[in-house]
Amino acid sequence: MTIVGKKSFIVMTLLIPFLIILVGCIPVLLAYINNTADTSVTRIALIDETGSYGSAFKNTDNFHFVPLLGDSVVDAHEFYKNAGESLDAVMVIPKDVLDGQRATIYSENTIDNATINYLTQCLNDTLASAKIASFNDPELQEKIEQSQVDAEIKSIKWDEKGDEQEQSAEIASILGMILSFLTYTFVLSYGAMIMNSVVEEKTNRIVEVIVSSCKPMELMMGKIIGVGLVGLTQFAIWVLLLGLGGVVLSIFGLSTVGAASPDMGAMTAGINANVPDNSDIASIISAVTSINYVSLLGNFVIYFIGGYLLYASLFAGFGSAVDQASDSSQFTMPIILIMIIALYAGIACIENPSGPMAVWCSIIPFTSPIVMMVRLPFDVPWWQMLLSIVLLYLTALGCIWISARIYRTGILLYGKKRSLKEVIRWVK
Amino acid sequence: MNFIDVNSVVKQYDGHLALDHVDLHVPQGCIYGLLGPNGAGKTSLIRIINRITHADSGTVLLNGREMVQGDIANIGYLPEERGLYKKLKVGDEIVYLARLKGMPKRLAVSEMEKWLKRFDLTEWRNRKVEELSKGMQQKVQFITTVIHRPQLLIFDEPFSGFDPVNAEQLKREIIQLRNEGATILFSTHNMASVEEICEKITLINHSRVVLEGRVDDIKQSHKENLFAVTVAGGEQVKACPNLFDVVPGGEHQGTLIKLNQGVSLRDAIAWLNDNYTLTGITEQLPSMNEIFIETVQSNA
Numbered sequence: 109m110t111i112v113g114k115k116s117f118i119v120m121t122l123l124i125p126f127l128i129i130l131v132g133c134i135p136v137l138l139a140y141i142n143n144t145a146d147t148s149v150t151r152i153a154l155i156d157e158t159g160s161y162g163s164a165f166k167n168t169d170n171f172h173f174v175p176l177l178g179d180s181v182v183d184a185h186e187f188y189k190n191a192g193e194s195l196d197a198v199m200v201i202p203k204d205v206l207d208g209q210r211a212t213i214y215s216e217n218t219i220d221n222a223t224i225n226y227l228t229q230c231l232n233d234t235l236a237s238a239k240i241a242s243f244n245d246p247e248l249q250e251k252i253e254q255s256q257v258d259a260e261i262k263s264i265k266w267d268e269k270g271d272e273q274e275q276s277a278e279i280a281s282i283l284g285m286i287l288s289f290l291t292y293t294f295v296l297s298y299g300a301m302i303m304n305s306v307v308e309e310k311t312n313r314i315v316e317v318i319v320s321s322c323k324p325m326e327l328m329m330g331k332i333i334g335v336g337l338v339g340l341t342q343f344a345i346w347v348l349l350l351g352l353g354g355v356v357l358s359i360f361g362l363s364t365v366g367a368a369s370p371d372m373g374a375m376t377a378g379i380n381a382n383v384p385d386n387s388d389i390a391s392i393i394s395a396v397t398s399i400n401y402v403s404l405l406g407n408f409v410i411y412f413i414g415g416y417l418l419y420a421s422l423f424a425g426f427g428s429a430v431d432q433a434s435d436s437s438q439f440t441m442p443i444i445l446i447m448i449i450a451l452y453a454g455i456a457c458i459e460n461p462s463g464p465m466a467v468w469c470s471i472i473p474f475t476s477p478i479v480m481m482v483r484l485p486f487d488v489p490w491w492q493m494l495l496s497i498v499l500l501y502l503t504a505l506g507c508i509w510i511s512a513r514i515y516r517t518g519i520l521l522y523g524k525k526r527s528l529k530e531v532i533r534w535v536k
Numbered sequence: 537m538n539f540i541d542v543n544s545v546v547k548q549y550d551g552h553l554a555l556d557h558v559d560l561h562v563p564q565g566c567i568y569g570l571l572g573p574n575g576a577g578k579t580s581l582i583r584i585i586n587r588i589t590h591a592d593s594g595t596v597l598l599n600g601r602e603m604v605q606g607d608i609a610n611i612g613y614l615p616e617e618r619g620l621y622k623k624l625k626v627g628d629e630i631v632y633l634a635r636l637k638g639m640p641k642r643l644a645v646s647e648m649e650k651w652l653k654r655f656d657l658t659e660w661r662n663r664k665v666e667e668l669s670k671g672m673q674q675k676v677q678f679i680t681t682v683i684h685r686p687q688l689l690i691f692d693e694p695f696s697g698f699d700p701v702n703a704e705q706l707k708r709e710i711i712q713l714r715n716e717g718a719t720i721l722f723s724t725h726n727m728a729s730v731e732e733i734c735e736k737i738t739l740i741n742h743s744r745v746v747l748e749g750r751v752d753d754i755k756q757s758h759k760e761n762l763f764a765v766t767v768a769g770g771e772q773v774k775a776c777p778n779l780f781d782v783v784p785g786g787e788h789q790g791t792l793i794k795l796n797q798g799v800s801l802r803d804a805i806a807w808l809n810d811n812y813t814l815t816g817i818t819e820q821l822p823s824m825n826e827i828f829i830e831t832v833q834s835n836a
């Protein structure tokens with residue numbers, strides 16, 4: 109229980125939610141920086157051999173175009189060199205661009221993706237219009253526009269009373285993924301913490317003093333339960349802080365979006381169709397709120413405790429067989445391997461959370477604490493849930509029993525490196 | 537009245553017989569030596585008395601009744617392999633281990649302060665254990681063993697790692713604890729300390745008890761009719777084939793003689809007085825060290 113007293117532990121407990129929020133904000137910040145801070149201008153000379161597409165390339169804040177007629181420049185490279193610093197690249201639009209659908213950009217510098225994307229987009233739009241025009245059908249343009257479909261399937265979930273609630277598979281998936289990562293990191297880091305503590309007590313020999321004051325089983329379970337409660341407390345603090353952070357951020361974030369970007373509002377006013385309107389945001393919010401967080405959290409805690417007991421007891425049992433901290437890897441490897449398999453199974457199951465792999469892996473006790481997290485936000489049949497929980501806890505009890513037998517022998521045996529085979533014999 | 541009665545205890549590990557029908561009877565208030573070469577089974581026996589492991593067969597009685605788990609609060613154990621939580625502060629460590637033995641916190645703290653003062657460690661109370669010298673750590677370990685005033689103390693090599701001054705202090709403390717009523721089981725290879733403080737011993741070799749009894753009695757029973765003789769003028773005594781032989785070596789003054797079988801001391805003294813001016817004659821009892829080596833080797 110000395111862990112809790114450590115300053116580093118307290119600091120980490122309080123800091124990690126902020127770190128998570130910060131990490132969550134980074135993409136937004138980066139996008140913001142990317143959009144506002146980029147004032148550099150790329151100057152591109154257009155050698156338009158067709159003489160008709162030059163106008164398709166509109167100047168923007170970041171791109172300036174200098175249209176030139178095809179025959180006025182004989183050697184693009186020569187022209188580029190003569191222009192010196194005033195030019196970044198030369199783009200050549202060949203005569204057969206409509207059929208070949210290909211243009212070329214030359215530069216002595218590497219052209220970045222943003223530039224290529226912008227140029228491609230401009231070229232595509234203008235070539236498409238030219239093609240349509242080449243069919244000489246005045247109604248064609250209209251027909252094409254009318255046949256542009258942007259279908260959307262709204263997912264509505266009936267609750268018990270028959271009320272409708274919007275839900276979103278993506279949000280459920282993301283939530284599932286977060287929960288399964290949380291379980292994985294929690295179980296792994298607390299398991300490792302237990303193992304280290306067992307190895308430490310054994311290598312500095314205090315374990316002999318301790319077990320002359322209490323039973324080895326009591327010592328092991330005390331450790332597992334103690335660290336487990338630390339973990340749950342830490343988790344509760346995180347949930348609380350993250351919840352608070354989320355509330356603060358949403359109030360702060362929404363008001364800043366509303367206030368700080370009037371230009372965005374002006375922009376969206378013009379092309380209303382392409383921008384998520386209020387109903388989209390509302391549906392996201394509705395989907396986020398439609399998830400039953402109480403049952404989700406409850407199930408998370410049930411699976412977390414089961415998975416933790418299972419793996420922590422294994423870590424404790426095998427930790428007791430270790431003679432030096434540096435030898436521990438031969439025993440931790442198999443455990444960590446199983447956990448990594450579970451994590452990958454969880455990731456794979458996101459695509460199809462009701463498929464056979466997801467179902468099996470969420471019932472097999474060694475993978476269920478992690479894989480079931482992915483399935484939780486979707487509805488899981490009650491019998492699968494029950495079977496999985498019962499199996500998980502039975503297996504956890506079995507692991508505790510096995511580990512206790514390894515532990516009581518292991519902690520008092522010094523001096524020799526133990527093989528896995530030998531350790532398994534202690535169980536008998 | 538015996539405080540501990542170990543009756544015919546057998547313990548087997550993985551095909552190796554660690555204890556073969558071992559008996560041990562430690563009287564109340566006795567400093568009792570548990571001797572034996574490495575690997576003889578001493579630690580196995582101590583762990584059974586401590587209830588860290590259990591005997592395959594046989595019984596361990598405490599105060600005449602079968603031991604129960606609760607009795608371990610009444611035992612203080614100083615293992616040979618010392619160990620403390622290195623990152624804990626000295627005071628916290630002592631209090632933590634005392635409370636593990638069931639001591640109330642307030643009492644544990646006041647006892648801790650008393651013991652730290654006794655060992656001159658008061659100023660180290662808030663330092664981490666890892667900052668202490670090895671000798672000081674040993675003292676802390678000793679305090680954690682005795683702080684809850686157990687009726688039974690088990691010391692495994694208590695003097696290893698102590699300088700002579702500190703070893704002397706430790707010896708005084710052990711005798712003091714005995715005088716206050718504790719029974720002390722004392723496992724060691726240090727035969728000099730056995731002779732100094734143990735009243736009775738049991739010698740285990742190859743998982744069996746090979747020698748048991750009062751230290752004085754054992755010495756008497758192992759005596760070999762050796763006498764150190766000093767005569768006037770510091771002369772060397774010559775052997776007398778009918779009565780005694782001269783034995784070389786020894787750290788005593790004068791000449792070491794060994795009486796022949798059946799010769800009485802009186803006859804030898806008479807002969808010595810006739811031939812020399814006898815100034816002194818003392819019986820040489822074997823040391824526990826010699827008895828240990830002899831017994832273990834004859835058992836090999």
